[in-house]
Each structure stands twice: as C-alpha cells, then as structure tokens.
Amino acid sequence: MRAALARYWYAWAMVAPVVIVIGVIVGYPLGRGVYLSLTDADESNVARDIGVNHIPATYEFTGLDNYTAILSDSVFWDRLVWTAVWTVGCVSVTFLLGLTLANMLNRQVRGRSFYRVAMIVPWGIPAFVSVFAWKMLYNEKNGLLNKVLEGGGIDGVPWLGDPTWAKVAVIAVNVWLGVPFMIVALLGALQSIPGELYEAAEMDGAGPWQRFRNITLPGVRTVSSTVVLLSTIWTFNMFPVIFLLTRGGPEDSTEILVTYAFRLAFVNSPRDFAASAAWGVLILVLLSLFTVGYRRLLRRQGEVW
C-alpha cells in the first residue's frame, strides 16, 4: 500500500478534486435520490426552516410503494410511449436531415461557407431563446406561421393548442435545434473519406446511389453511431423545449418523462419529492438499459468501442 502510494500519489492527487466533486455532488445526491424514492417525502414533511424555526424531516420509509404506484398507473406508460415516439422521431428526422444537408455541403458549390455558417446558427443561440422565438412564430392568432398559411388561403393551425399539432410542433423545434450538430459532425466524417475512392468507383461504373451506399455510408458509420447515441440521450432528456414551449400541455399530451418528473417536484402543489425521485430513478434505469443495448448492438456489428 505504501509502495503504491509512493508511486501513484501524483496521479491520485491530480484526479482527487474531480473524484471529490463527483462523489459529493453526483454520488451523494444519487444515493439520496434513491433513498428518497423509497420514502413518502413531500413538501409538508421534509426538513425546512420557517423563519428561525427549524423543522426536522418527518417522512418515513415506505419501501417500493412509490414504484408499484407508478408502474401500475397508466400515466407512466402513456408518458413512456410518447417519450419513445418523441425520441425516435426527433433523432431519426434530425439524422436524416443532417446527413442530407451535410452531403449537399460536401459538394463543390458556390457560397458553400455561407450556407455552412448560416445552417449552424441555431446551435449557437441558447436553446431557451430559440424556443421563445418559435413560441412567437407558433402563436395561433397572430404568429408568422399562421399568417403565411392564411396568406396562401389555408386555415391557421392551432400549433400549440391541439394535442396532435403540439406534438408535431415540439418535435419540429427540437429537430431545428439538433440539425446543426448533425451537419457539423457528419460533414467532418464526409470530408475524411478520400476522394480517390469515389473516382475509382466511378471508373468502375458505380452509379450515384451505389457510391452513396458503398462508400459514403460506411465512411460515416463510426461518427454516426456516436452522434446517434449522444443525440438520443440528449433528446430523451430534453427539458427546455417542452417545458418552455407547451409546459407539457395541452392536457399533458407533450409531457415527456423528465418534464413530468420535474413537474411532480417543482410545479405541482403540494410538491411530491418522493414520487419525482422515483421517476428520476426509473428514467436513469431506462437510459442505462438503452446504452447497454446500443453498445451490444454495435459490438455485434464489429464496432470496436
């Protein structure tokens, strides 16, 4: 032990701050969150200060009650189905649009750098600012979108007032926010494919589709698997778009798991900390399962990481 300490102390000293930080502000809350999810903690029984009086916590351990309550309630399953639709919809549309636009940007085309910079703009603006911009465009009576539609003789659409349209609207905004990242990542991958490959294929008589399938797609595979994983996790956890655009409405139709968990603890009254913590734990479990499954899938297909 002493020999190890003498040999590794500087490495350990260098990682110590991060280990402490992660232990204290991720590890401890995580453990506490799991514990809270097994209690009946809510606004009225956690430790709190009213004026100068300190009121100690009086919540009690209730075992798995929260989990059985959540899993036997249709709210959770409804939210889960919509979250899955939302995630798959957002990620697939974002990826396809990103791949298409990156391919276009990879051609020799006049004004290429202008197009490239312009299309990255949505990434550079804080998401909450963009979401408010969209909220204004979506405004049912006076928004720009409906004015354009009405100008073309089409009836205005209740973008955020109708459950189905609201779902379309939130997905559209999230795609808008996500495409620039896809473009930049995939463009990088496309540019690393040697041009000779295309020339050789062309000489062998391969058509555009064959070139795309046999050279472009394999060339962007590694980067694609990374960005799809990242994008899935980000979308699954995407809080601001839904919270700021629709607050989960109308009638909970756009509420995903994370916004619902937030609502239980911070919007609803009385605040239900225990249930929210239990939702949080379930969300973490789902994400972990997804990541493990995704990695296994990639491994089976011969990816290294």
Add this chain to the structure above:
Amino acid sequence: MARTRKRSPLASAGLHAGLLLGTLCALVPPLWLLVTSFKPKSESFSAALVKDFTLDNYQHVVDDTHFLDWFANSLVVVGGTTVVGVFIAATTGYAISRFRFPGMRPLMWVLLITQMFPMAVLIVPLYNTMATLGLLNQPLGLIITYLTIAVPFCAWMMKGFFDAIPVDIDESGRVDGLNPFGTFWRLILPLARPGLAVTGFYTFVTAWAEVAYATAFMTGEENLTLAGGLQTFVNRYGADWGSMTAAAVIVAVPAAVVFGFAQRHLVSGLTAGATKS
C-alpha cells in the same frame, strides 16, 4: 471530397434550392426575433418588416425590469462554473491521459456515465440538500450544481486534447528535473490552451442555456438567472413579446459570439473523446 465531374444545371439548381431552404429554415426564427425586437409593442405581431424602428423595447428591458440583475447573476454563475470546472477537469484529463494508475478505468467509466445522468434523477436530492445548506437563491448553489454537468464532460474532452500532445514533451520536462506537477503546469498546460478554450467555451454555452435547475433553484425576481427571467415576460398571465424579444437578443449575442469562436473545435473534441474510449 469535392467531385471533379461537371454537374448538370438541373442538379445544380436542385442543390442550391435545397441548401437555400435549409438556410432559410435556420435563419428565419432568430431573424424574426431580431426584427420584432425593433418594433413598437403594439405591433409585435405585424407581419411587416420594421415600419417604425424603435429601441423602446431595449430601453424598457434595461431600465424598468430586473434584466441587468439576471444578466449579472448569469455571468457570476456561468463564470464560476467555467473557471472551477475547467481547471479541475484539466488536471484529471491530464492524469488519465498520461498515467496508468489503479482506479483509472473505473474513473473513466464514471466520467462517461455521469455525462448521461438525466437531471431528473439529481434535481430533487440536490434541491433538498441546497435547501438544508441555505444555498437556494444563491449563485453558489447553481455553480456547484452546474459542476455536475461540466466536470465529467470537460475532463473527458481535455483528455482528448492532452492525448494529442506528444509524450516526448513530458519526458523532456522530467529530464530537466521537473516533477509531474511542474511538467503539467509549465509545459503541457500552455500547449493545451486551445483545448482549455474550447472546453471553457462549451461549459460557458451550456451553463448559459441551462433551464431546469435555474428554474427550480432560483425564485424571487431579483435572484433569477436569464433562463428564468425570460420566462417572466411570457407566462400564463400575459405576454410582453416586445420586452421578451429585446432581452432575448441581448442574451443570444454573447453566446453566439462565444460559440462562433469555438464551434470548429467542438465536434472534433466530442467525437474524438467518444470514439477513442
């Protein structure tokens, strides 16, 4: 790679049409925000471009609301997070890039896994802890919270940057009699400056745009950060689109400038870190 073959005019037109459409979709929402901010309040929703150009919205936001407080709160929180996060992440990134030590693999796993922690699982316990410590409504509480987001990511990204610096430099430092800290501080850190800048920028942009923690932890108008403050303009009781757009423009400009400097390096850092694990 660029193709050498000539495109038909039709294909060329199609290409430009597609790119133009993409550009239009990307630019209209922020541009409309900008345009609206220069309109008088009564005309926020007119479809016309600016008819009566006015700076009233900006003046109102700066003079009559808590906007400057929010801006200052955001600067303190984001600045604190960036400085602390990047510094401690750099030492860790260096250690896992250069040394082989017991506990390294678990640490790398933890760094990778914590990046995907949903805020939903941490927010309630953190809120209760902050309440007990009296750190709600304090910038310090948010700084500590944002470190949970910043540190794992920054450490992972810094590792990628240190990996790109040749090990020979470390060895020359050792030959010259520097201990590992000296090597890190005097030789490697200056070389990794671009990496520090990019991780710093990333942390800045992420923290600047965070909504959930900021909304839950900060209450009372003068304590809000920008993400919370902007929500007060447009809520269920009414909407002041003029002020909202003006404030939004002031918020977006610094972030966009910072982002413009860093974006080229962001993706290479991200994907390099992820694929080399």
